[in-house]
Amino acid sequence: NAGVTQTPKFQVLKTGQSMTLQCAQDMNHEYMSWYRQDPGMGLRLIHYSVGAGITDQGEVPNGYNVSRSTTEDFPLRLLSAAPSQTSVYFCASSYGAETSTDTQYFGPGTRLTVL
Amino acid sequence: DQQVKQNSPSLSVQEGRISILNCDYTNSMFDYFLWYKKYPAEGPTFLISISSIKDKNEDGRFTVFLNKSAKHLSLHIVPSQPGDSAVYFCAASAPNTNAGKSTFGDGTTLTVKP
Numbered sequence: 363n364a365g366v367t368q369t370p371k372f373q374v375l376k377t378g379q380s381m382t383l384q385c386a387q388d389m390n391h392e393y394m395s396w397y398r399q400d401p402g403m404g405l406r407l408i409h410y411s412v413g414a415g416i417t418d419q420g421e422v423p424n425g426y427n428v429s430r431s432t433t434e435d436f437p438l439r440l441l442s443a444a445p446s447q448t449s450v451y452f453c454a455s456s457y458g459a460e461t462s463t464d465t466q467y468f469g470p471g472t473r474l475t476v477l
Numbered sequence: 478d479q480q481v482k483q484n485s486p487s488l489s490v491q492e493g494r495i496s497i498l499n500c501d502y503t504n505s506m507f508d509y510f511l512w513y514k515k516y517p518a519e520g521p522t523f524l525i526s527i528s529s530i531k532d533k534n535e536d537g538r539f540t541v542f543l544n545k546s547a548k549h550l551s552l553h554i555v556p557s558q559p560g561d562s563a564v565y566f567c568a569a570s571a572p573n574t575n576a577g578k579s580t581f582g583d584g585t586t587l588t589v590k591p
Contacts, residue, residue, distance in 0.1 A: 366520070395578075402486065404566060404581035405521070420578075452520050464570075465511060466579070468520030 364388050368453050368469035375443040375476045383438040383472050385453030393456045394436040395420070395466070396428065398449040405452065411436055443476045450474070480504045481569050483582035491590050496554040498585050500567030503548065507569040511579065512541060512552050515564045524565070525552070557589045 369384045387394065392413045397405040407420030411430040425447060427439040436455075440447060450473050454466040482501045490496045500510075508529040513521035527534040527541045527550065534541050540553045554561055564586050568579040 397581075402583065404481075404483075404583040406581075407578065410578065454520075465523040465526065466521075468513075468522065470518070470520050 366453055366455055366467050366469035368451075368472050370472060371470065373472060373474050375440070375474065377443060377445060377476060379440075379443050381440050381443065383440075383451055383453075383474070385436045385438065385469060386434050387436075387453075387455040387467070388434065389455060389467065390433060391455035391457055391467070392433070393464075394430065395454045396426070396436070396438045397452045397454065398422065398447075399452060399471075400449050408438065408451075440474075445476045448474060448476045478503070479582075480507075481567055481580045481582040483565075483567055483585050485585050486583070487586045487588070489588045489590065490557050492559055493556045496552075496557045496561065496587055496589065498552040498554075498565050498567075498587065500550045500552075500582055501548060502550075502569050504569070504571065504580075505548070506571040507580075508572050509570040510541070510543060510550050511568045511570075512539075513566040513568060513581075515566065515584070521566055554587075557587075559589045559591050562587055562589050 366387045395410040396408040406422050409428040411417045417428050450471045452471050453469040456464045456466045511526040512524040514524045515521040525536050525539050527543050543550045564584045566584045567582040570579045
């Protein structure tokens with residue numbers, strides 16, 4: 363049981379390049395989320411998904427796209443990278459119960475630098 | 478407007494002493510509160526939680542206290558150990574929302590000195 367996995371661990375991009383951050387979970391969780399963490403700040407929600415085929419925007423969605431074709435995978439796409447997107451990105455999953463008493467399981471993160 | 482605030486960016490305590498991490502919130506709709514712990518180069522991991530119907534929840538060395546009238550919660554670690562050195566995030570959820578939509582504070586870096 364690998365939990366939540368993210369690839370790559372590190373990535374350097376040039377401004378304007380595009381890339382996809384991969385996230386997978388093997389816990390059969392319905393709910394998956396993408397967060398970014400900037401220095402000295404908490405986790406800010408980018409996009410989330412309540413199940414395969416369903417996605418929605420979080421607090422800071424601009425510049426990112428997501429899709430959820432399977433329960434296991436939830437990739438995050440940077441359309442045209444900007445230096446402001448330099449951050450650490452975390453993927454998380456949870457059972458998806460319609461209750462606030464649920465906890466999230468986080469991946470190890472992807473550290474992205476945009477030059 | 479930041480709905481969950483951790484006003485102390487850092488805290489340093491001696492091994493064996495008590496660590497107290499604080500968290501304030503502004504949204505009175507929040508009914509579930511969680512603490513996550515994060516080591517460098519790792520993702521956050523769930524530590525302990527509390528429902529708004531309780532004022533205390535204990536798990537081993539970790540206790541969370543909730544003061545609803547003050548919209549304040551705190552995490553107590555007794556006794557503190559060097560392995561507790563990490564960033565601690567407070568998070569809050571509202572009713573009928575999944576934990577994936579929790580609101581996080583900015584974190585407090587705890588350093589436990591041997």
